[in-house]
Amino acid sequence: MNPNERVIVPLDVPDLESAIALLDQFPQVTFWKVGLELFTSTGPTILEILKSRQKQIFLDLKFHDIPNTVAGACRAASRYGVDLLTIHATCGTDALKAAAEAVQIGANQAGVKPPKLIAITLLTSISARQLAFDLKIPLELPEYALEMALLAQESGLDGAVCSPQEVAQLRETCKDDFVLVCPGVRPTWADKMDQKRSLTPKQAILAGADYLVIGRPITAAADPELAWQRISEELSAIS
Numbered sequence: 619m620n621p622n623e624r625v626i627v628p629l630d631v632p633d634l635e636s637a638i639a640l641l642d643q644f645p646q647v648t649f650w651k652v653g654l655e656l657f658t659s660t661g662p663t664i665l666e667i668l669k670s671r672q673k674q675i676f677l678d679l680k681f682h683d684i685p686n687t688v689a690g691a692c693r694a695a696s697r698y699g700v701d702l703l704t705i706h707a708t709c710g711t712d713a714l715k716a717a718a719e720a721v722q723i724g725a726n727q728a729g730v731k732p733p734k735l736i737a738i739t740l741l742t743s744i745s746a747r748q749l750a751f752d753l754k755i756p757l758e759l760p761e762y763a764l765e766m767a768l769l770a771q772e773s774g775l776d777g778a779v780c781s782p783q784e785v786a787q788l789r790e791t792c793k794d795d796f797v798l799v800c801p802g803v804r805p806t807w808a809d810k811m812d813q814k815r816s817l818t819p820k821q822a823i824l825a826g827a828d829y830l831v832i833g834r835p836i837t838a839a840a841d842p843e844l845a846w847q848r849i850s851e852e853l854s855a856i857s
């Protein structure tokens with residue numbers, strides 16, 4: 619895979635107009651993420667636009683609900699023919715299994731390829747301190763992220779979203795074709811902002827990430843094209 623194809627850029631913008639402006643600004647980006655803000659604003663229209671431009675789509679709706687409800691949501695989302703879809707591992711095994719099954723049913727009904735269903739292990743904005751003191755989880759952070767990934771794998775999911783700081787451990791323990799997607803990636807020259815567990819693009823790929831989600835270091839940079847180019851050069855230099 620061309621290293622640039624490992625970078626997923628989130629369309630974290632409020633409306634269709636701003637999303638199209640980003641697509642026009644970065645024709646070289648092959649994989650885009652549609653998250654809660656844009657999908658809530660535009661609905662599936664943005665997915666049609668991405669498809670008309672032959673882009674890969676990560677529909678990041680982070681479902682979190684009871685088994686019957688997440689199954690229904692996954693069935694509906696899978697009819698759009700997207701490539702990746704998210705659900706929180708903390709829904710529990712019954713909901714994850716129901717979601718994995720629903721993804722196949724929805725895609726079959728629409729005659730499209732099923733998306734890879736991937737589980738959020740622990741949001742990259744949560745620190746070890748917050749895990750212990752706010753969420754009252756008694757496990758060490760890397761152990762918790764690994765447990766969530768294993769729960770997803772055992773429930774029949776295709777992969778997980780984790781911070782780059784945990785990806786080496788997940789890569790070592792999960793099966794080889796388990797897709798690992800890392801947000802919270804920050805080049806040395808970028809501000810970390812609300813991301814608490816970051817590594818650089820090169821470090822994240824070397825640790826075993828299949829895809830990197832990189833947003834504001836590119837889209838909010840003073841010179842966004844230069845930021846993309848620097849990331850692209852960093853990844854191309856990996857031997």
Ligand SMILES: O=C(O)c1cc(=O)[nH]c(=O)n1[C@@H]1O[C@H](COP(=O)(O)O)[C@@H](O)[C@H]1O
Binds near residue numbers: 801813
């Ligand atoms: O599912 C995600 O993509 C996600 C999971 C997570 O744990 N952390 C996380 O930051 N994300 C998403 O990854 C993107 C990161 O954007 P930047 O922080 O701007 O690079 C955002 O769209 C987040 O919604």
